Amino acid sequence: xxxxxxxxxxxxxxxxxxxxxxxxxxxxxxxxxxxxxxxxxxxxxxxxxxxxxxxxxxxxxxxxxxxxxxxxxxxxxxxxxxxxxxxxxxxxxxxxxxxxxxxxxxxxxxxxxxxxxxxxxxxxxxxxxxxxxxxxxxxxxxxxxxxxxxxxxxxxxxxxxxxxxxxxxxxxxxxxxxxxxxxxxxxxxxxxxxxxxxxxxxxxxxxxxxxxxxxxxxxxxxxxxxxxxxxxxxxxxxxxxxxxxxxxxxxxxxxxxxxxxxxxxxxxxxxxxxxxxxxxxxxxxxxxxxxxxxxxxxxxxxxxxxxxxxxxxxxxxxxxxxxxxxxxxxxxxxxxxxxxxxxxxxxxxxxxxxxxxxxxxxxxxxxxxxxxxxxxxxxxxxxxxxxxxxxxxxxxxxxxxxxxxxxxxxxxxxxxxxxxxxxx
Ligand SMILES: Cc1cc2nc3c(=O)[nH]c(=O)nc-3n(C[C@H](O)[C@H](O)[C@H](O)COP(=O)(O)OP(=O)(O)OC[C@H]3O[C@@H](n4cnc5c(N)ncnc54)[C@H](O)[C@@H]3O)c2cc1C
Numbered sequence: 001x002x003x004x005x006x007x008x009x010x011x012x013x014x015x016x017x018x019x020x021x022x023x024x025x026x027x028x029x030x031x032x033x034x035x036x037x038x039x040x041x042x043x044x045x046x047x048x049x050x051x052x053x054x055x056x057x058x059x060x061x062x063x064x065x066x067x068x069x070x071x072x073x074x075x076x077x078x079x080x081x082x083x084x085x086x087x088x089x090x091x092x093x094x095x096x097x098x099x100x101x102x103x104x105x106x107x108x109x110x111x112x113x114x115x116x117x118x119x120x121x122x123x124x125x126x127x128x129x130x131x132x133x134x135x136x137x138x139x140x141x142x143x144x145x146x147x148x149x150x151x152x153x154x155x156x157x158x159x160x161x162x163x164x165x166x167x168x169x170x171x172x173x174x175x176x177x178x179x180x181x182x183x184x185x186x187x188x189x190x191x192x193x194x195x196x197x198x199x200x201x202x203x204x205x206x207x208x209x210x211x212x213x214x215x216x217x218x219x220x221x222x223x224x225x226x227x228x229x230x231x232x233x234x235x236x237x238x239x240x241x242x243x244x245x246x247x248x249x250x251x252x253x254x255x256x257x258x259x260x261x262x263x264x265x266x267x268x269x270x271x272x273x274x275x276x277x278x279x280x281x282x283x284x285x286x287x288x289x290x291x292x293x294x295x296x297x298x299x300x301x302x303x304x305x306x307x308x309x310x311x312x313x314x315x316x317x318x319x320x321x322x323x324x325x326x327x328x329x330x331x332x333x334x335x336x337x338x339x340x341x342x343x344x345x346x347x348x349x350x351x352x353x354x355x356x357x358x359x360x361x362x363x364x365x366x367x368x369x370x371x372x373x374x375x376x377x378x379x380x381x382x383x384x385x386x387x388x389x390x391x392x393x394x395x396x397x398x399x400x401x402x403x404x405x406x407x408x409x410x411x412x413x414x415x416x417x418x419x420x421x422x423x424x
Pocket of ligand 1: 028029031072186190317321
């Protein structure tokens with residue numbers, strides 16, 4: 001695939017050039033959520049500066065092995081990426097549609113099976129490497145004159161004065177904007193510099209991720225087994241290749257990463273109850289401690305937070321980036337309407353609309369993950385009895401199944417326009 005490096009270079013500014021302009025919006029962080037936010041704003045005619053501390057490239061080689069970080073994208077996220085023009089870039093690189101989900105439990109014989117066919121849907125979502133999503137978004141940014149880039153820049157200080165946000169870069173003066181958007185991930189510097197508090201909860205679990213090849217086909221299905229230690233999941237990728245998410249107590253993180261390939265393959269086989277037979281090949285793997293974080297506020301005058309900078313969640317239901325893309329879509333809709341009505345986009349009453357729309361919904365998804373975690377984590381008699389009843393019941397009652405799947409596919413709340421399917 002041809003690199004858009006030259007186009008990106010054309011749009012990149014030096015710090016001096018960035019300082020000498022008035023920006024509608026500065027987005028800090030060009031990950032999946034920040035890139036989607038900047039692109040959507042650029043498409044709405046805002047003058048946007050996207051500040052990313054790393055170098056970025058959209059080059060893609062299909063021969064490359066699968067990367068460790070993979071996301072399961074919902075229909076709402078697919079619509080957002082299609083409406084932004086980035087979906088084709090994802091399909092041109094690498095993604096996989098899954099048509100079923102199978103959930104089962106270690107302590108009971110209960111299982112539940114969701115199928116796209118039963119729901120009258122072509123699939124239940126797509127598994128895509130994070131780097132592919134990011135590259136496809138950056139490829140679109142490279143074609144949008146409204147978005148300019150400041151790469152490998154270091155933010156030092158943030159100040160708010162005269163209804164403006166001022167970003168001070170390391171040794172390079174200040175950039176002024178009506179609105180700064182923090183899209184700089186879980187350890188958001190923007191959130192910290194703005195003194196926004198954070199509610200946290202340590203799940204005391206880590207996720208071991210990576211790709212494996214199995215003896216048997218994944219049948220385009222995502223498999224999730226609830227175990228006492230934490231869930232184990234196979235996300236369908238290529239030919240007999242699945243991305244795994246193996247949740248373990250934190251104290252096992254180093255052990256899991258120190259295993260030889262043969263040992264790792266064996267442990268993954270056991271954790272998955274050999275559902276796809278033996279693991280015949282393992283690729284690079286990594287592990288992340290899991291922490292729920294929720295910013296006490298998403299907005300302040302002239303500031304908004306989106307994606308992981310505002311919230312992180314247990315990844316067992318694969319919702320993190322999906323929630324972040326919805327944040328981006330809602331924020332851009334709110335800002336565009338405010339501008340049409342002649343309102344200042346940095347004004348708190350405008351930004352609060354975004355916060356009201358998204359914060360409660362994100363909190364609810366976070367809490368429901370904890371409910372699952374609690375239900376399946378410990379081996380207590382009463383809970384075990386409930387588990388035995390829950391999965392078979394959920395499997396038999398189609399309305400429950402369809403409701404659960406509908407929530408997972410499209411999100412719970414009223415969708416912003418960007419997340420809706422558009423007529424061709
Ligand atoms: C094990 C695991 C599995 C997951 N699986 C799924 C899944 O299946 N589905 C799903 O939806 N989600 C999943 N998630 C969550 C998902 O990965 C995150 O929600 C998502 O990556 C957040 O994207 P983001 O753009 O908000 O933040 P990030 O991906 O963290 O991007 C932040 C960007 O900001 C840049 N940056 C950081 N600081 C600065 C700074 N000071 N200045 C400038 N730039 C800066 C970084 O370089 C980076 O490019 C999973 C998470 C984990 C840990």
